[in-house]
Amino acid sequence: MISAVILTGVAITLGFAVLLWGQSRSSDYARNYSQTTDAEIAKLKEKLTVEYVSKLSSTSIRIFLLNAGAIDDTKIQSVYVRNSTWSWVTSSPPSLKFFNGTSISDQDLDMGEEGYVDVTLSVALTTGKYYSVRIVTVRGSIYEADFIA
Amino acid sequence: MKRISLHRKTRFGSSKGVSTVIATVFLVLTVFVLSTNVFLWTLSQNALYNQAVKERNQQDVDRLIENVITANTTYFVPSTGTVNVTTVLVNTGSISAQIITLWVLDATQQKYNVTDLRASNINLKPGDRRLLTRLVQIPGAVSANVFNAWIVTARGNKVDLQMAQTVIVANVAQGIGSIALNFYAFRYFRYKTSPSTQLDNYPSGTTSFSVPSSTFLAFGAVLTNFDTTKQTITLNKTSEVWIYFPQAPGQNRLWYIVNVDSNGNVASSYSPISIAYGETKLIIFASDKSGSFSSSDRVSIGWKDDSCALNLLLLGKIGTRDYGQNIPFTSLYVNP
Numbered sequence: 141m142i143s144a145v146i147l148t149g150v151a152i153t154l155g156f157a158v159l160l161w162g163q164s165r166s167s168d169y170a171r172n173y174s175q176t177t178d179a180e181i182a183k184l185k186e187k188l189t190v191e192y193v194s195k196l197s198s199t200s201i202r203i204f205l206l207n208a209g210a211i212d213d214t215k216i217q218s219v220y221v222r223n224s225t226w227s228w229v230t231s232s233p234p235s236l237k238f239f240n241g242t243s244i245s246d247q248d249l250d251m252g253e254e255g256y257v258d259v260t261l262s263v264a265l266t267t268g269k270y271y272s273v274r275i276v277t278v279r280g281s282i283y284e285a286d287f288i289a
Numbered sequence: 290m291k292r293i294s295l296h297r298k299t300r301f302g303s304s305k306g307v308s309t310v311i312a313t314v315f316l317v318l319t320v321f322v323l324s325t326n327v328f329l330w331t332l333s334q335n336a337l338y339n340q341a342v343k344e345r346n347q348q349d350v351d352r353l354i355e356n357v358i359t360a361n362t363t364y365f366v367p368s369t370g371t372v373n374v375t376t377v378l379v380n381t382g383s384i385s386a387q388i389i390t391l392w393v394l395d396a397t398q399q400k401y402n403v404t405d406l407r408a409s410n411i412n413l414k415p416g417d418r419r420l421l422t423r424l425v426q427i428p429g430a431v432s433a434n435v436f437n438a439w440i441v442t443a444r445g446n447k448v449d450l451q452m453a454q455t456v457i458v459a460n461v462a463q464g465i466g467s468i469a470l471n472f473y474a475f476r477y478f479r480y481k482t483s484p485s486t487q488l489d490n491y492p493s494g495t496t497s498f499s500v501p502s503s504t505f506l507a508f509g510a511v512l513t514n515f516d517t518t519k520q521t522i523t524l525n526k527t528s529e530v531w532i533y534f535p536q537a538p539g540q541n542r543l544w545y546i547v548n549v550d551s552n553g554n555v556a557s558s559y560s561p562i563s564i565a566y567g568e569t570k571l572i573i574f575a576s577d578k579s580g581s582f583s584s585s586d587r588v589s590i591g592w593k594d595d596s597c598a599l600n601l602l603l604l605g606k607i608g609t610r611d612y613g614q615n616i617p618f619t620s621l622y623v624n625p
Contacts (some may be wrong), residue, residue: 174334
């Protein structure tokens with residue numbers, strides 16, 4: 141009789157322990173899933189438009205951008221410049237400025253906001269050649285535009 | 290006695306299995322509760338994601354069906370470094386569109402200007418048509434340069450500004466000169482009673498090829514500079530309108546070019562009028578004297594009930610060179 145009570149108690153205790161452990165694991169899973177979903181949703185809402193790419197000099201370009209998406213705080217992670225034979229990427233996020241030249245304090249583009257980034261390359265662009273720029277945001281979206289140097 | 294003992298054994302044996310039953314129930318409940326929670330949570334998250342996908346698809350569809358077109362774009366350079374861009378915007382799509390930015394590129398110099406249009410509230414409902422005119426600064430821009438322009442909508446679409454369709458007219462006009470006359474906009478003006486040097490109903494006038502005989506008249510010609518070298522044409526004081534009657538040799542009249550203010554007042558002296566490449570201007574011919582005007586210089590046709598030929602005799606400069614062009618082909622009937 142006593143052993144039965146003890147076994148029952150152990151079974152209940154173990155049952156609660158398993159329930160709590162399982163709850164903890166499922167919470168972790170839910171949190172991770174939620175973060176992944178939120179990140180994917182934010183990425184879906186992002187939309188950058190390259191309005192114009194201007195060659196400032198043989199080694200620098202200016203990329204004019206518009207946040208045409210449905211989410212604020214779009215940050216630029218990196219900019220790739222490439223053609224058929226080579227590719228170059230910024231080593232750090234480029235500085236965002238408004239079209240009037242003033243720096244954007246939060247370094248991101250909110251919905252409907254326009255700004256530009258200046259990119260200085262380590263190699264010279266060949267005048268008249270066709271190049272492609274690839275803009276990668278912090279959320280992982282990729283936007284491309286072409287220009288002729 | 291044996292029956293009682295068996296009964297007890299059976300009861301004690303069953304109580305020993307309670308823990309197993311409870312543990313099983315717990316296990317089943319745990320699995321059920323956790324899996325249900327995870328399943329429902331996953332469903333809700335998937336629903337959120339699907340909603341985001343739907344919204345994104347809707348935005349993409351809106352972006353694709355947004356259709357703003359432009360027409361009759363002209364680039365007029367009133368002074369070096371200043372470009373007057375004029376275009377007609379038409380929303381031929383089924384959703385409204387907001388124009389937020391105008392880009393003008395001087396392709397000759399590879400210089401550009403960007404203008405924020407948000408403050409202008411250029412919002413086009415489906416079917417809306419709107420004239421957009423902006424003065425933009427591009428250092429060093431002159432009328433001979435090649436310009437391109439485009440607008441950007443709030444949805445991120447870029448629309449190139451299409452040049453004037455009347456370039457076909459320009460090709461025709463090139464055969465007879467750099468200035469084209471808009472026949473459909475040819476008009477005449479009467480004068481007001483007081484002041485007698487003010488044109489009545491200016492600038493509309495009367496668009497007709499039948500004119501009164503005994504009334505003082507002025508003529509208005511809508512001219513466009515289609516010079517292929519894209520230079521500005523300046524008309525001097527000897528430019529005139531000349532009419533003659535084939536049935537009555539010797540019967541002819543002329544009206545010299547004049548300056549007119551926005552109220553229709555004809556200036557007493559003439560300052561040369563410039564027409565930049567691509568620019569269209571209403572030019573008024575009113576005076577009996579070259580370079581000056583007063584009420585006594587008003588001209589009436591006099592001859593009546595007859596048809597006459599009208600010629601524009603245009604003289605001046607194109608760029609730095611002399612220029613002269615005669616634009617014929619307009620016919621008038623002078624009422625009885």
